Amino acid sequence: MAKQRALITGITGQDGSYLAEFLLSHGYEVIGMVRRSSTVNFERIKHIQDKITLVTGDLLDEVSLIHMLRDHRPTEVYNLAAQSFVQTSWPQPVFTGETTALGVTRMLDAVRIVDPDIRFYQASSSEMFGKVVEVPQHEDTPFYPRSPYGVAKVYGHWITVNYRESYNMYACSGILFNHESPRRGLEFVTRKISNGVARIKLGLDEELRLGNLDARRDWGFAGDYVEAMWLMLQQDQPDDYVVSTNETHSVREFCELAFGNLDLDYRDYVVMDERFMRPAEVDLLIGDSTKARTKLGWEPKTSFPELVRMMGDADMKLLKEQQR
Ligand code: NAP
Numbered sequence: 623m624a625k626q627r628a629l630i631t632g633i634t635g636q637d638g639s640y641l642a643e644f645l646l647s648h649g650y651e652v653i654g655m656v657r658r659s660s661t662v663n664f665e666r667i668k669h670i671q672d673k674i675t676l677v678t679g680d681l682l683d684e685v686s687l688i689h690m691l692r693d694h695r696p697t698e699v700y701n702l703a704a705q706s707f708v709q710t711s712w713p714q715p716v717f718t719g720e721t722t723a724l725g726v727t728r729m730l731d732a733v734r735i736v737d738p739d740i741r742f743y744q745a746s747s748s749e750m751f752g753k754v755v756e757v758p759q760h761e762d763t764p765f766y767p768r769s770p771y772g773v774a775k776v777y778g779h780w781i782t783v784n785y786r787e788s789y790n791m792y793a794c795s796g797i798l799f800n801h802e803s804p805r806r807g808l809e810f811v812t813r814k815i816s817n818g819v820a821r822i823k824l825g826l827d828e829e830l831r832l833g834n835l836d837a838r839r840d841w842g843f844a845g846d847y848v849e850a851m852w853l854m855l856q857q858d859q860p861d862d863y864v865v866s867t868n869e870t871h872s873v874r875e876f877c878e879l880a881f882g883n884l885d886l887d888y889r890d891y892v893v894m895d896e897r898f899m900r901p902a903e904v905d906l907l908i909g910d911s912t913k914a915r916t917k918l919g920w921e922p923k924t925s926f927p928e929l930v931r932m933m934g935d936a937d938m939k940l941l942k943e944q945q946r
């Protein structure tokens with residue numbers, strides 16, 4: 623059988639790096655799309671850079687996507703690229719829409735033009751449920767997005783469904799709940815906490831400034847979630863799936879555990895800062911991933927305490943190495 627070839631947009635991001643590792647371990651040839659920047663940004667993929675092919679392209683430029691598909695002829699496309707930080711989507715709503723919403727159409731349309739048999743995965747988000755109308759949230763729960771990012775992801779989800787129905791393409795939308803790791807960007811709350819705790823323990827900082835401690839999320843490990851992306855593209859029929867742990871925890875609980883792991887009390891260090899509050903908050907997310915578990919045979923392997931511990935240990939190690 624010919625070697626499977628996957629193209630990943632967003633390969634320099636958290637999920638892209640785990641997915642690339644996963645696909646390489648399954649014998650895939652991996653093509654990664656990277657956008658041009660003035661400084662190289664390959665920190666998360668430098669350990670596998672000699673095993674993958676990087677090509678320049680941008681979700682804002684459909685011509686670049688068409689060339690990339692024509693030149694490399696992947697069998698699967700994983701569209702992970704996005705402006706993915708919810709908070710930034712308020713000051714940059716148009717850019718977020720261009721990338722996170724219209725970018726999906728550009729990628730889907732490039733696939734349709736070059737080879738509509740390419741299997742397509744869209745990185746959709748639990749942020750689409752926003753001000754939730756049902757608890758827990760599953761594939762049929764109506765969307766109520768609360769940020770320009772969430773609105774853009776709703777567009778990305780429906781355009782994926784629409785291309786599947788209009789052109790009979792194998793296109794799937796994975797509705798993934800929050801997933802974290804030591805590779806998470808420092809601006810997201812879990813990594814901000816794991817990094818902040820380690821810095822406090824090492825005497826580099828005296829406090830950690832956060833926003834809403836009462837927000838609740840269904841947090842899993844990114845390394846577990848990329849398997850679900852792949853499984854979605856290996857089925858007889860394309861479909862949409864919720865991927866979640868089915869547990870919810872507050873930001874406060876994350877703090878309690880992360881500080882507690884280093885024998886610290888978060889109440890002595892965490893300072894509430896209005897700058898990190900959002901104009902409209904998503905208060906509670908908790909998924910119901912029964913469909914992914916039964917149809918894909920997927921389930922998360924990492925518990926919440928294991929995730930908090932993994933991220934805390936990794937940040938402590940990293941900071942100690944930097945101090946040497
Ligand atoms: P991430 O770490 O922020 O990575 C985003 C990636 O997108 C980066 O590689 C970035 O490239 C790339 N990118 C941004 N704009 C681009 C453009 N115009 N053209 C090409 N590439 C562009 O995000 P992540 O956590 O890995 O998430 C992956 C995807 O899943 C995103 O679509 C996100 O919205 C979605 N999602 C994430 C979660 C989660 O909890 N992590 C949950 C649900 C859905 P640079 O390195 O050049 O910036």
Ligand code: G4F
Pocket residue numbers: 706707708709746747748749798799800801809810811812814831832833834835837838839873898899900903904907
């Ligand atoms: O870590 P966050 O920034 O992630 P958020 O907004 O849930 O979005 C992430 O998950 C989505 C899936 O549901 C993805 F689609 C999206 O791309 C991204 O990966 O914030 C989590 C919660 C929020 O309620 C926020 O208000 O933490 C709260 N929070 C409290 N203090 C904070 C802070 N968030 C950040 N980033 N920084 C704070 O200081």
